[in-house]
Amino acid sequence: MLEEFQFRLLTSLWPRSPGRLCESAGPQRGKLAHLLGAAALERIRGRTVLDFGCGEGWEVLEAVRAGAVRAIGLDLRPEILARARSHAQAAGLAERCSFVTRCSEPVDLIISIDAFEHFADPAGILAEMHRLLKPAGEVLVSFGPPWRHPLGGHTFSVFPWAHLLFSETALCRWRATFKSDGARRFEEVEGGLNQMTIARFERLVAQSGFAIGSLELVPIRPLKRFHSSWSREFTTALVRCRLVKPASLVSP
Numbered sequence: 001m002l003e004e005f006q007f008r009l010l011t012s013l014w015p016r017s018p019g020r021l022c023e024s025a026g027p028q029r030g031k032l033a034h035l036l037g038a039a040a041l042e043r044i045r046g047r048t049v050l051d052f053g054c055g056e057g058w059e060v061l062e063a064v065r066a067g068a069v070r071a072i073g074l075d076l077r078p079e080i081l082a083r084a085r086s087h088a089q090a091a092g093l094a095e096r097c098s099f100v101t102r103c104s105e106p107v108d109l110i111i112s113i114d115a116f117e118h119f120a121d122p123a124g125i126l127a128e129m130h131r132l133l134k135p136a137g138e139v140l141v142s143f144g145p146p147w148r149h150p151l152g153g154h155t156f157s158v159f160p161w162a163h164l165l166f167s168e169t170a171l172c173r174w175r176a177t178f179k180s181d182g183a184r185r186f187e188e189v190e191g192g193l194n195q196m197t198i199a200r201f202e203r204l205v206a207q208s209g210f211a212i213g214s215l216e217l218v219p220i221r222p223l224k225r226f227h228s229s230w231s232r233e234f235t236t237a238l239v240r241c242r243l244v245k246p247a248s249l250v251s252p
Contacts, residue, residue, distance in 0.1 A: 006170035047108035057084025144238035
């Protein structure tokens with residue numbers, strides 16, 4: 001009964017796709033500097049870098065320009081990797097870049113931008129990152145918005161926190177009125193949504209074999225005055241984290 005009411009309310013007030021309501025906090029290009037900061041670029045210099053979930057490869061090119069000895073872009077979509085190779089060729093950086101669907105080469109540094117809230121198996125991803133890193137290697141992570149952000153549901157957040165107030169079933173039924181992919185769960189939509197909260201991310205990292213070198217929770221600007229340890233799930237715009245693989249440990 002409630003679910004049907006929610007579905008009818010959604011289709012009445014938002015009969016069409018609202019589009020992409022929640023974009024990354026950074027520009028399409030230059031994300032490493034914008035989302036990870038200048039200090040992160042210094043960590044890239046002189047290292048072999050892997051961009052985990054590279055998309056069209058812009059961050060791979062940025063890593064090379066920042067002084068990476070070599071940069072590898074990893075993505076599961078061959079058609080996207082073809083575009084990434086074209087971008088590298090056009091930029092004259094193809095000799096220092098490679099784009100692959102699988103990676104077995106040990107690397108010094110892994111970067112992950114705007115991806116942890118989308119991974120279907122984030123624990124498995126952390127284990128794979130741990131395997132690929134050399135001892136004392138690092139992962140630089142930036143993701144957001146986390147799930148309890150006002151727009152953490154991305155397309156499902158037709159108004160602030162709508163994805164928390166309406167049921168998953170009602171929201172997916174509403175989405176099916178303008179999308180034909182048959183998704184019935186948040187995790188089944190294009191790109192996937194794994195409902196990643198800050199607390200869940202911390203638990204996953206604690207179980208992964210990584211140590212947290214640093215963790216920064218960037219507040220939503222209008223809500224900055226309310227940002228605290230107890231409100232962080234609802235007032236954090238971006239999570240920045242540096243994970244370290246201890247030199248004395250082997251992959252779990």
